[in-house]
Amino acid sequence: MGDKMILKSDENINKQRAILVGFNHSSNRNEIDINDSMEELTELVYAAGADVMDVMIQNKATIDVRFYIGKGKVEEVKLACEHFGANLVIFNDELSGAQMRNLCEAIEVEVIDRTAVILDIFAKRAKTKEGKLQVELAQQKYRLPRLIGLGNALSRVGGSSGGSGAGIGNRGPGEQKLELDRRRINDRIVEIRRELDEVKKNRQVQRQQRIKSDLPVVALVGYTNAGKSTVMNYFVNHNAEDPEKTVFEKDMLFATLETANRRIEFEGNKSLILTDTVGFVSKLPHNLVEAFKATLEEVTEADLLVHIIDASNEKYQMQIDVTEKVLKEIGVENTPSVYVFNKIDRVEDNHILEDFPESLLVSAKNGTNMDELVKIIKAHVFNDFKTVQMMIPYTDGNILSYLNEEANILNQDYTEEGTVLEVEVSIVDSEKLKKYIIGE
Ligand SMILES: Nc1nc2c(ncn2[C@@H]2O[C@H](COP(=O)(O)OP(=O)(O)OP(=O)(O)O)[C@@H](O)[C@H]2O)c(=O)[nH]1
Numbered sequence: 001m002g003d004k005m006i007l008k009s010d011e012n013i014n015k016q017r018a019i020l021v022g023f024n025h026s027s028n029r030n031e032i033d034i035n036d037s038m039e040e041l042t043e044l045v046y047a048a049g050a051d052v053m054d055v056m057i058q059n060k061a062t063i064d065v066r067f068y069i070g071k072g073k074v075e076e077v078k079l080a081c082e083h084f085g086a087n088l089v090i091f092n093d094e095l096s097g098a099q100m101r102n103l104c105e106a107i108e109v110e111v112i113d114r115t116a117v118i119l120d121i122f123a124k125r126a127k128t129k130e131g132k133l134q135v136e137l138a139q140q141k142y143r144l145p146r147l148i149g150l151g152n153a154l155s156r157v158g159g160s161s162g163g164s165g166a167g168i169g170n171r172g173p174g175e176q177k178l179e180l181d182r183r184r185i186n187d188r189i190v191e192i193r194r195e196l197d198e199v200k201k202n203r204q205v206q207r208q209q210r211i212k213s214d215l216p217v218v219a220l221v222g223y224t225n226a227g228k229s230t231v232m233n234y235f236v237n238h239n240a241e242d243p244e245k246t247v248f249e250k251d252m253l254f255a256t257l258e259t260a261n262r263r264i265e266f267e268g269n270k271s272l273i274l275t276d277t278v279g280f281v282s283k284l285p286h287n288l289v290e291a292f293k294a295t296l297e298e299v300t301e302a303d304l305l306v307h308i309i310d311a312s313n314e315k316y317q318m319q320i321d322v323t324e325k326v327l328k329e330i331g332v333e334n335t336p337s338v339y340v341f342n343k344i345d346r347v348e349d350n351h352i353l354e355d356f357p358e359s360l361l362v363s364a365k366n367g368t369n370m371d372e373l374v375k376i377i378k379a380h381v382f383n384d385f386k387t388v389q390m391m392i393p394y395t396d397g398n399i400l401s402y403l404n405e406e407a408n409i410l411n412q413d414y415t416e417e418g419t420v421l422e423v424e425v426s427i428v429d430s431e432k433l434k435k436y437i438i439g440e
């Protein structure tokens with residue numbers, strides 16, 4: 001039982017029958033509503049593949065150090081498990097190793113917490129090598145301080161071979177095992193970090209290549225299920241060289257777990273890199289935020305953040321707050337950003353524009369107002385363009401082909417000396433090609 005308490009990547013909570021337990025303490029009240037939070041936990045548990053048999057909430061002023069919830073509630077949870085034939089109890093808040101052990105012993109079923117569920121989903125969905133390594137790193141870091149919770153079950157196993165039954169006599173081998181596990185995890189953490197460094201080096205090479213191309217980066221950010229990938233696909237379908245390269249979109253939490261970059265092209269040779277990112281969720285495990293900072297590098301380097309908000313979700317204000325909090329944690333609070341309220345096809349009457357006059361309402365699914373979004377993005381990232389007149393001597397044909405590729409030629413005339421152009425170029429190019437400029 002113990003080994004399963006913290007899920008490894010090869011185990012999961014698929015098809016288990018779970019009881020969810022929430023704790024509503026006074027300091028919590030001005031945060032997220034407990035019912036909303038439990039509803040979200042239910043969604044997370046479904047996303048991880050388990051069934052939710054019952055949701056229990058305790059309102060209490062203080063946390064019980066030993067069991068998190070009160071002793072009486074522990075009994076109730078135990079009865080509920082028997083009643084529903086549940087084999088898993090999931091707490092909405094992070095538990096310590098000791099609390100896990102105590103609860104597990106008292107309730108006699110596996111006990112995990114919300115963080116373990118989120119880690120489990122991430123472990124199952126991560127696809128790239130870097131994604132997998134990062135999730136495992138977060139998992140190992142999560143396991144380490146909770147080995148006591150595991151240690152108990154392990155010591156029972158260890159002690160049984162001694163034949164002395166339950167009790168203090170089991171401690172010896174258990175603690176040795178605990179120490180061994182601790183060392184094993186620490187070793188693995190070191191190894192993962194080393195592997196991640198390797199992967200990172202490769203990524204940096206790729207990024208540098210991209211940076212060399214000078215393309216602006218626009219990152220889609222927002223709460224999970226807001227429609228970021230759908231927005232991405234809209235652009236891939238309309239403005240990408242290869243419309244085949246759509247990303248996965250689905251009505252479930254954490255459909256996207258890895259950052260995806262696509263080159264999006266607008267008329268006049270104006271291109272940008274659009275980045276689809278992992279969605280955020282309330283109580284996102286800190287280790288995971290840490291781990292994903294690396295894959296969120298595109299976000300930290302973005303020229304513009306397009307914050308996608310699900311207008312059809314009543315709790316969008318909370319979702320905006322959570323997203324902004326995480327963005328702050330990864331250090332991008334100063335990047336220019338725009339609010340885009342998505343799924344307006346699902347809202348009839350709204351006051352969004354009164355509350356957020358600067359925002360845009362769209363439906364990525366139906367394409368409503370997406371041309372407005374294009375305008376906003378262009379205005380933000382292509383404002384470093386200017387129109388100039390150039391004269392390119394016929395001997396410099398390579399410059400002309402460069403401009404054909406990279407700039408927006410508005411007018412073209414052939415004179416005796418060479419080609420005279422009216423052309424919209426980036427400031428960078430206008431500097432580089434200064435000697436050809438004959439008028440601005
Ligand atoms: N009605 C409606 N549904 C939408 C719209 N945009 C997206 N959806 C749906 O919302 C669900 C989630 O969309 P995704 O694009 O996967 O959301 P996401 O923000 O990428 O979610 P994660 O990757 O989980 O963070 C899907 O079922 C979409 O079809 C929209 O404009 N209107």
Ligand SMILES: [Mg+2]
Nearest residue numbers: 228229255256
């Ligand atoms: Mg997505």
